[in-house]
Amino acid sequence: MNILEVKGLTKVYGKGETQVRALDGIDLTIEKGEFAAIVGSSGSGKSTFLNMVGGLDIPTGGEVTVDGRKLQELSDDELTVFRRRKIGFIFQQYNLIPMLNVWENIILPLKLDGKRVDEEYILEITGILGLREKQKSIPGQLSGGQQQRVAIARALAAKPAIVLADEPTGNLDSKTSQDVLGLLKISSARYRQTILMITHNEEIAQLADRILRIEDGRLVKRQVEE
Amino acid sequence: MKSEVLILVSASVAVVLLGACIGVVIFFRAREKRIIRRIQQMLDDAIDGRFQDEHLDETGVSAIENTMWRYLCDNEMAYQKLSREKEQIQLQISDISHQSVTPISNIVLYSQLLEEWLVLQESDGSPEAAGWTAAIREQAKTLEFLVGSLVKLSRLETGIIKVNMEKQKLQPVLRALQQQFMPKAEQKGVRLTVEPTEETAVFDLKWTIEAAANVVDNAIKYTPCGGEIVVSAEAYSFFVCIRVADQGIGIPEEEQASVFSRFYRSPGVSGEPGLGIGLYLAREVMKAQNGYIKLASREGRGSVFSLFLLTEEISQK
Numbered sequence: 001m002n003i004l005e006v007k008g009l010t011k012v013y014g015k016g017e018t019q020v021r022a023l024d025g026i027d028l029t030i031e032k033g034e035f036a037a038i039v040g041s042s043g044s045g046k047s048t049f050l051n052m053v054g055g056l057d058i059p060t061g062g063e064v065t066v067d068g069r070k071l072q073e074l075s076d077d078e079l080t081v082f083r084r085r086k087i088g089f090i091f092q093q094y095n096l097i098p099m100l101n102v103w104e105n106i107i108l109p110l111k112l113d114g115k116r117v118d119e120e121y122i123l124e125i126t127g128i129l130g131l132r133e134k135q136k137s138i139p140g141q142l143s144g145g146q147q148q149r150v151a152i153a154r155a156l157a158a159k160p161a162i163v164l165a166d167e168p169t170g171n172l173d174s175k176t177s178q179d180v181l182g183l184l185k186i187s188s189a190r191y192r193q194t195i196l197m198i199t200h201n202e203e204i205a206q207l208a209d210r211i212l213r214i215e216d217g218r219l220v221k222r223q224v225e226e
Numbered sequence: 227m228k229s230e231v232l233i234l235v236s237a238s239v240a241v242v243l244l245g246a247c248i249g250v251v252i253f254f255r256a257r258e259k260r261i262i263r264r265i266q267q268m269l270d271d272a273i274d275g276r277f278q279d280e281h282l283d284e285t286g287v288s289a290i291e292n293t294m295w296r297y298l299c300d301n302e303m304a305y306q307k308l309s310r311e312k313e314q315i316q317l318q319i320s321d322i323s324h325q326s327v328t329p330i331s332n333i334v335l336y337s338q339l340l341e342e343w344l345v346l347q348e349s350d351g352s353p354e355a356a357g358w359t360a361a362i363r364e365q366a367k368t369l370e371f372l373v374g375s376l377v378k379l380s381r382l383e384t385g386i387i388k389v390n391m392e393k394q395k396l397q398p399v400l401r402a403l404q405q406q407f408m409p410k411a412e413q414k415g416v417r418l419t420v421e422p423t424e425e426t427a428v429f430d431l432k433w434t435i436e437a438a439a440n441v442v443d444n445a446i447k448y449t450p451c452g453g454e455i456v457v458s459a460e461a462y463s464f465f466v467c468i469r470v471a472d473q474g475i476g477i478p479e480e481e482q483a484s485v486f487s488r489f490y491r492s493p494g495v496s497g498e499p500g501l502g503i504g505l506y507l508a509r510e511v512m513k514a515q516n517g518y519i520k521l522a523s524r525e526g527r528g529s530v531f532s533l534f535l536l537t538e539e540i541s542q543k
Contacts, residue, residue, distance in 0.1 A: 116270070118270070175463075176463075179463050182462070183464055185518050186517070186518060206482075208483075211479075211482070
């Protein structure tokens with residue numbers, strides 16, 4: 001089953017002489033349970049790509065289908081709800097709410113959606129991510145690695161169709177990065193969670209089952225598993 | 227006067243009607259909400275696979291809930307039937323491969339006996355016969371290895387073998403690797419260095435040795451004479467990593483993800499014996515232990531395989 005289907009995705013900034021093609025016809029499908037990484041240098045278009053897939057930006061051409069819904073067909077309000085339910089985000093800057101504690105941060109997307117909180121599941125996630133003792137702490141009391149683990153727990157809490165990770169270890173040293181992403185990997189394997197991660201770091205990308213390379217707005221090499 | 231009474235009566239009737247309407251609306255809204263909540267709960271449970279733990283209270287159930295309940299029940303039944311059948315097939319495969327282990331080891335044994343006998347008869351035997359028996363033994367050994375891998379694989383997939391996780395020292399794994407592969411490495415003229423470690427992790431000793439052995443075996447196979455293989459351990463805060471670094475042929479970038487898939491053979495090494503099971507098995511073993519395996523490689527420079535294991539058990543509640 002394909003969770004993500006991208007067809008002929010293009011994004012053009014500016015007009016005429018100053019026109020920049022940030023994305024130039026990207027085709028990609030990601031299956032359920034897959035952990036895919038997109039690597040590329042800065043300016044290659046990888047962040048633009050992730051923003052399109054996450055419905056944070058509007059493409060110039062082509063289409064993005066997440067879990068069977070075409071993002072272009074949704075209204076702004078529908079898109080907001082869709083994002084909350086179907087897409088989990090992990091950002092470089094963690095984006096935790098500073099005045100909420102760890103537990104509250106994790107269940108926030110569920111609360112916003114008016115959903116019942118599956119405490120057993122959340123407890124399990126916090127166990128895997130080593131956050132059991134930190135549930136009552138506020139983000140300011142946590143290290144970078146811990147904060148990013150909270151962000152991962154938050155992304156997994158709503159059991160989204162796909163988790164999008166944008167340079168998730170950009171602010172962490174290489175050892176902590178390995179730890180944080182290792183935990184992301186084993187928890188996603190455990191719950192068959194689909195993950196699309198973008199990074200410029202080759203070492204980090206090697207954790208993925210499949211690595212795609214983006215250059216000048218195009219996918220240049222594909223590694224297909226099985 | 228009469229018209230006033232009429233207005234009063236009709237007004238009060240209107241108020242009563244309105245009240246009734248509002249009441250009805252509130253009642254139905256509440257009911258709808260309740261039904262939706264129950265359906266949501268039902269679906270959530272079904273997704274989590276603990277749907278049949280709870281039973282539907284037949285009283286006060288709407289038709290739609292009833293239909294959904296039946297659908298989900300049927301679904302669950304079909305799923306259970308499917309997984310039972312799958313299990314049975316895998317059991318049979320495992321059985322067949324297990325049955326074939328005995329004849330193969332007998333072939334190995336008898337060819338060895340034949341070889342020894344030929345050595346005793348050397349004076350009048352032909353040197354060709356010795357070559358043939360050696361070939362038989364060699365081939366039978368390869369077959370033995372392949373069937374052995376298949377048996378392990380099918381056992382792992384059927385879940386007959388449960389990994390036995392325990393917090394323990396990593397050194398026995400490294401020591402086992404050293405003992406197992408020193409002769410093979412020496413034979414090939416490859417230097418095998420195993421750096422001792424004090425680290426501990428949560429893992430199954432037997433299966434972890436199996437997984438790491440597959441990686442080291444590959445490393446020796448693809449490292450040319452005079453090369454070096456280093457096995458070491460490194461600690462992170464949540465993981466401990468067993469690292470196997472070789473100076474072999476390396477793996478081209480576009481193949482790096484594929485090497486872990488089942489039956490994958492790199493086109494570049496089709497001359498080497500193998501089934502494409504070793505790394506797949508290693509990955510499955512690591513997954514079963516809540517760990518994972520990672521590869522970094524440069525073509526022509528060598529490969530580094532890293533096996534990550536958790537240092538602490540996942541805390542439950």
